[in-house]
Amino acid sequence: xxxxxxxxxxxxxxxxxxxxxxxxxxxxxxxxxxxxxxxxxxxxxxxxxxxxxxxxxxxxxxxxxxxxxxxxxxxxxxxxxxxxxxxxxxxxxxxxxxxxxxxxxxxxxxxxxxxxxxxxxxxxxxxxxxxxxxxxxxxxxxxxxxx
Ligand code: ZN
Numbered sequence: 001x002x003x004x005x006x007x008x009x010x011x012x013x014x015x016x017x018x019x020x021x022x023x024x025x026x027x028x029x030x031x032x033x034x035x036x037x038x039x040x041x042x043x044x045x046x047x048x049x050x051x052x053x054x055x056x057x058x059x060x061x062x063x064x065x066x067x068x069x070x071x072x073x074x075x076x077x078x079x080x081x082x083x084x085x086x087x088x089x090x091x092x093x094x095x096x097x098x099x100x101x102x103x104x105x106x107x108x109x110x111x112x113x114x115x116x117x118x119x120x121x122x123x124x125x126x127x128x129x130x131x132x133x134x135x136x137x138x139x140x141x142x143x144x145x146x147x
Pocket of ligand 1: 039041063064067125
């Protein structure tokens with residue numbers, strides 16, 4: 001298992017160092033801000049939704065390695081997905097990082113964040129971007145807080 005852990009660690013470090021889709025999306029149909037006061041992570045998520053499908057998704061912000069890598073991996077995972085699938089994927093991801101479920105094929109590359117379950121205080125870092133996407137899709141204008 002430790003070999004797999006090392007690989008997961010490497011992917012997280014890579015996404016933290018070179019976050020994917022790290023830019024402002026202009027124009028975009030949805031956006032929202034998220035904040036995790038426990039760790040100080042801040043994220044803004046941008047979505048371009050057309051015909052109920054996420055055509056493009058990006059983020060900006062600053063935070064710890066887990067929050068940045070998670071947001072980066074999330075944008076990769078959500079691009080091209082129907083918005084009706086976002087909630088279910090978030091639930092699977094949440095189960096993964098809280099240790100409620102083993103990684104399944106459905107979560108794909110997001111599985112690299114499974115190690116977060118050993119660090120309960122980091123769960124909010126890992127889920128911040130997801131909470132923020134949910135808020136964006138619901139057109140909530142108040143910034144999202146994980147607390
Ligand atoms: Zn954090």
